[in-house]
Amino acid sequence: MTTQQEDFTKDPKNYRGAVGPAEIYDVQGATQFNLLTLLGLREHNFLLDIGCGSLRSGKLFIPYLLQGKYYGIEPNKVLIEQGIKQEICQELIDIKQPHFSNDSNFSLTTFNQSFDFILAQSIFSHASQAQIKRCFSEAKKVMKKNCIFAATFVKGEENYTGDEWVYPGVTTYTLERMKELAESEGLTCQPIDWPHPNLQSWILILQPDREESIPELTNTSKLLTLERELKVCRARVAKMEKNPYIQLAMKISRKVEQFKGKLSPK
Ligand SMILES: C[S@@+](CC[C@H](N)C(=O)[O-])C[C@H]1O[C@@H](n2cnc3c(N)ncnc32)[C@H](O)[C@@H]1O
Structure with a gap:
């Protein structure tokens, strides 16, 4: 990131606008929570929220999940601090005891924990192919057999070939490229029909030997x-x-x- 972008995202007053349009902060969190609960997330499951930002969806997942089940990775620690201060409150954190890491290299193994659900909302829409590949390679190690890894990306005709994280602004990929990146790390990738307020596309990353079926979302x-x-x-x-x-x-x-x-x- 450039210095200007760091200033923009690290301004404590801007903790909502730093992760996307502030006016749809609530609905962006709600669509993530609704998707995962429809896909079967329950209170006893372990959830990893990659790039959890200012806890836009964490503020819904943390109270819902049992103590110690929510894990968030976010390099920008100001966002987590402000999310807790402005959206959640310390008492709830003391009760639910979520885990946080400020790792910036997609080190999903950092918690030494395997997961039932993984979320990466508006992460691959800013990431390079090398970063997505690294994320998939790490995810493979921490995904339980029936884990559902739900992610968004911006579908485009061109594949971003730079090495840098792009923010503000987005990177675009074809669905085929996302599938190739997942498959290169021993995972499968399938699109799902789920609304996104910023018109990103949702995909599910799965273990190839998964046994459970994916709940039907199309009708909803x-x-x-x-x-x-x-x-x-x-x-x-x-x-x-x-x-x-x-x-x-x-x-x-x-x-x-x-x-x-x-x-x-x-
Ligand atoms: C567009 S925001 C989305 C935040 C959150 N997922 C949400 O829906 O509110 C992208 C987030 O990814 C974080 N980020 C940047 N580099 C990252 C990395 N290497 N690993 C994890 N998160 C990263 C940013 O700091 C930012 O909070």
Whole structure:
């Protein structure tokens, strides 16, 4: 990172804006929490949150999970400190005892713990191919057989070939490239249909000898889309109903129905 970017992300007042658009901080955390619980995360599971930032999703996962089950890696320790101070509170940390590391080399083995779930939200959207490869290589060592590693990336036609972490700004990859990177480290990669407020794409990284099936999410995702569309349609209809010509047409239509009712044999 450049000095300017470090200033931007290390300003304690900016702990929300440092990890993405501050106005969708809440929903960005909620979509992560909802996804993992729908995929089967339960309170007794071990969760690793790679690049946990200011605990945007950690503030939901930490109270949900049992004591000592949440693990977060975040090189920028100001973000964790502010997340605890502004979003969680020290008392909850004392009760739940999450584990944190400020490692900046994707050393997922640093906790000496294997995991049921791993999350990397908006991490591969800033990472180089070498960093993603390193992350997958480390993940392979700490993923239990049925572990689900959910991650986002920005799908594009070009594959970023630089060596640097890019922030602000994003790196893009094809789905094929993400699959190749996972497969080169002995893992599989499959896309899933789950909404993302910033239009990133979700993928699941899995062990090839996994035995459990992945819960179906497609319907839930479709339902969310339908609800959005329904809201737009309702607003359109409400607007149309206020139009004087439409109101007149509706009045005529009601009168015609009443007239038909009078004519029909009793
Ligand atoms: C866009 S933010 C996303 C934060 C969080 N996942 C969320 O959804 O709120 C990217 C985060 O990755 C962190 N990061 C940068 N380099 C990293 C590395 N080598 N390992 C883990 N996290 C890293 C940044 O400090 C930042 O907090």
